[in-house]
Amino acid sequence: MEHKSGVMEVEDPKQSELNRFGDHEHQHKLTRRVLLKLDTRILPMLALLFLCSFLDRTNVGNAKIIGLEKDLGITDHQYDVGLAVFYLTYICSELPSNLVLKKASPKLWLPFLTTLWGIITMCLGFVQNYAGFVAVRALLGIAEGGLLPGMVLYLSSFYRRGDLALRIGLFYTAASLSGAFGGLLARGLAEIGPRGGLEGWRWILIVEGLLTFACGVLSFFVLPNSLESASFLTQEEKEFGRERLLLDNPKAPDGTLSEEEDAFRWSEVRRGILEPQVWFSATAYFAILSGLYSFGLFLPTIIQSLGFAKDANEVQLWSVIPYAVAAVITVIVAFVSDRLRLRGTVMLFTLPIAIIGYAVIANVKNPHIQYGMTFLMATGQYASVPCILVWLSNNSAGHYKRATTSALQLAIANCGGFVATFNYPARDKPYFHRGHTIILGLLVFAWFMILFNVLYCAKVNRDKRNGKYFDSHEDAIEHNPLQVHHLREQILANAKFVYRDDNIDLLTGVDLDQEDIRYAHLIRRTSYSDRAPMAILFGDQRTAR
Known part of the structure; x- marks a missing residue:
């Protein structure tokens, strides 16, 4: 059956392989069982690692207000330089770390990075001067840089694209929890005081680094390398989970990645770099992280300047x-995003919450209203991040292209750390009008970049419905309408219907080796969509509505 656009969608023959796992009801139970086991064994550990990551990069904000600058003899500007150098090395390490991840194996690489930056964080508690502060912060950036892009890539080897937003939202919640947990922990550790010749702020860094080291060691024993090596899954669950992933693969028409396609090629890296969506989402994410990092690093300073504490x-x-x-x-937002299968559109509603918060706090002087606005600032920014991370991953095909787009997006976005570190200088106390206004402008810019990406997705899908499509290298080509009609008739003559409804026909018996059929828009390789997959058809997903 054809859509109104005249485009027919053809079933991936691999879809029929799920039938060996029983009827639809049994498959549904298997799906729930597999997801529950993954959610309870993998997500908590990743959330803990990410909590440690955010805790160890922002704990200097808590240390600052109880004497770090004074004890090290550094100025406010030197403190900001120490913050900025972290983001320089953090950004430089993201892409190389992601390319190494597959060869090194996640079970080894992610725990190694975590234990390494745990040790470095402890070392930060023993620095004695400006040079030591900057050097240790630089090393911390190198160690932490590979974690987030690595975790996003790691999750994509366990979950289908439509399942990712909620899961990334759950472990990204740890970023906001780290602020809450970090504040409470700092409050308690500061009470230790100058024990053993160490100031209270040093205990914050030493103890939190030690906790990170312990979590890194624990993660080695908890995280599996892949579905096949997950000891908590039965053999049936492993096979079923693998089939679900193959059906969700947008790269290959037969649901698999050949060894050649899965091998590292610089052409895959180039495709990732030239992907327009990378630049829309990365610049938007840059603006969001500028605000998010500013918030994490300087919220204690902002609250202190309000004067009611x-x-x-x-x-x-x-x-x-x-x-x-x-x-x-x-x-909640991550759950809604997965239920609606919308990414960009959801962000168009969450970001204005933060925009309102910054607009008000920049223009009022009542300390209680200003404090109330910090709730909007935090909520609007943190709730947007899972959607923007998953959106790009949903539309990137192939391991190394996905690794490139993910790492490149995060590398560009984390340049926001440079904005954040110099955005709230002490001379702007107590209102920080300039800093709040800069973040306000950046968030408005982010909103428009997200809007442009939503419109870009809609345009690409509209062009596909009108006869444009992509070959295996994602290059746009045209196809003669008469030839398309001939191919459609050829498919119908030789194929067998296995399922049909008002929107779609699923067919078997299609000769996928015919080059014209594989490159025709009847069989689309990738759909750039604001929606996560609603139906897996030839590695495609329905277009955005």
């Missing part, structure tokens, strides 16, 4: 509440 310890406690609220909202 009696001391530094009370400031730590007041900083907990906005993060806790943001964590809850982030999970």
Whole structure:
């Protein structure tokens, strides 16, 4: 059956392989069982690692307000340089780390990175001067840079694209929880005081680094390398999970990646770099992270400048509440995004929450209203991140192209760290009008970049319906309408219907070796869509509506 656009969709022959797992009801139960096991064994560990990551990069913000600058003898500008150098090395390490991940294996690489930056964080607690502070922060960036792109890539080897937003949302909630947890932990550790010749802020870094090291060691024993090596899955569950992933693969028409296609090629890296969606999403993410990192690094300073907290310890406690609220909202938004199967459109509604927060806090002087706006600032930004991470991954085909687009997006986005570190200088106290206004402008820019990407997705899908399509190298080509009609008749003559409804026909018996059929828009390789896959048809997904 044809769509109104005249395009027919053809079933991936691999779809029929799921039939060996029983009827639809049994497959549904298998799906729920596999996802539940993955969710309870993998996600908590990744969330813990990500919590440690955010905790160890932003804990200097808590250390600052209880004496770090004074004890090291550094100026406010030197402190900002120490923050900025972290993001320089962080960005430089993201893409190489992601390309190494597959060869090194996730079970080894992710725990190695975690234990390494745990040790480095502990070392930060022993620095004595400006040079040591900058050097250790630079090393911390190298170690932490590979974690987030590695985890996104790692999750894509266990979950279908439509399952990812909620899962990434769940572990990204740890970023906002790290702010809440970090504030509480800093409040307690600061009470240790100068024990053993160490100031209170040093204990924050040493203890949190030690906790990270322990989590890294634990992750080695918890995280599996792949579905096949997951000891908590039965053999049937492993095979079923693998088949689901193959059907969700947008790269190959037969649902698999050949050894040649899965091998590293610089052409795959080039395709990732030239992908327009990378630049739309990466620049939007850059703007969001500029605000997010500013918030994480300077929220204690902002709250302290409001004047209603009696001391530094009370400031730590007041900083907990906005993060806790943001964590809850982030999970809700990720769930809604997966249910609606929308990414960009959801962000068009979440980002304005943060925009309102920054617009108000930049223009009012009432400390209680300003504090209230920090809830909107945190919620709007944290809730947007899972959607923007998954959106690009959904539309990237092939391991190394996906690795490139994911790492490139994050490398560009994390340049926002440079904006964040210099955005709230001490001379702008107590209102920080300039810093709030800069983030406000960046978030408005991000909103428009997301809108452009939504429109770009719609245009590509509309062009496909009108006869444009992509070959195996994603190059746009035209196809003679008469030839398309001939190919359609040829398919119908030799194929067998296995399922049909108002929107779609599933066929078997199609000769996929015919080059004209494989390159015709009847069989599309990748769909650039604002929606996650609703039906897996020849590695394609339905277009955005």
